[in-house]
Amino acid sequence: MTIRVVRAVVAVAGLALPLLFLTACSHPGRSGTVSANVTMAYCGNSPQVRPTVVSIVCLTNDINARNLDWSAWGKPTATAIGTAEVDLCAFEDCHSGDYSPFPIVVVASRIVSCPRHTRAYSRLQYVFVGTSPFQGVPANVSFKNYIAGASRPEPPRDQTVSLGC
Numbered sequence: 209m210t211i212r213v214v215r216a217v218v219a220v221a222g223l224a225l226p227l228l229f230l231t232a233c234s235h236p237g238r239s240g241t242v243s244a245n246v247t248m249a250y251c252g253n254s255p256q257v258r259p260t261v262v263s264i265v266c267l268t269n270d271i272n273a274r275n276l277d278w279s280a281w282g283k284p285t286a287t288a289i290g291t292a293e294v295d296l297c298a299f300e301d302c303h304s305g306d307y308s309p310f311p312i313v314v315v316a317s318r319i320v321s322c323p324r325h326t327r328a329y330s331r332l333q334y335v336f337v338g339t340s341p342f343q344g345v346p347a348n349v350s351f352k353n354y355i356a357g358a359s360r361p362e363p364p365r366d367q368t369v370s371l372g373c
Contacts, residue, residue, distance in 0.1 A: 246282045247328045250371050270295045288314045294341040311337040322373030332369040
């Protein structure tokens with residue numbers, strides 16, 4: 209391993225570790241009870257309890273987190289580990305699709321009240337563990353006019369997604 213790769217692995221681990229500690233240190237809601245009935249809805253999908261697949265970029269299959277194994281579901285912060293299927297070609301100027309798996313940690317937080325007396329996580333954060341699939345992509349790259357044009361969905365800025373009810 210080169211020094212550069214080791215530094216990248218240490219940097220990603222340094223980002224993921226605090227997120228995992230947040231889950232271990234989270235406390236139940238004000239009522240003192242924890243509900244497993246908290247849901248997550250994203251990209252127009254029906255709300256689900258402990259989803260095993262989450263699309264990170266809506267309207268595409270550019271980044272999908274799969275085989276998610278959740279801990280602390282229903283608490284203020286829930287964490288899942290799984291595998292991200294990432295289309296490496298999606299954010300470059302190519303058209304063939306090049307899907308590769310990457311370990312991923314997903315963190316759901318900010319429980320909100322929804323219609324019909326339900327509750328849902330309203331924030332999703334993710335971090336790739338080990339090597340990022342986007343090492344060569346600058347953080348401020350613009351995806352306008354890439355492949356599908358100006359309306360093409362982009363990966364979330366700062367790896368944070370807002371969720372609906």
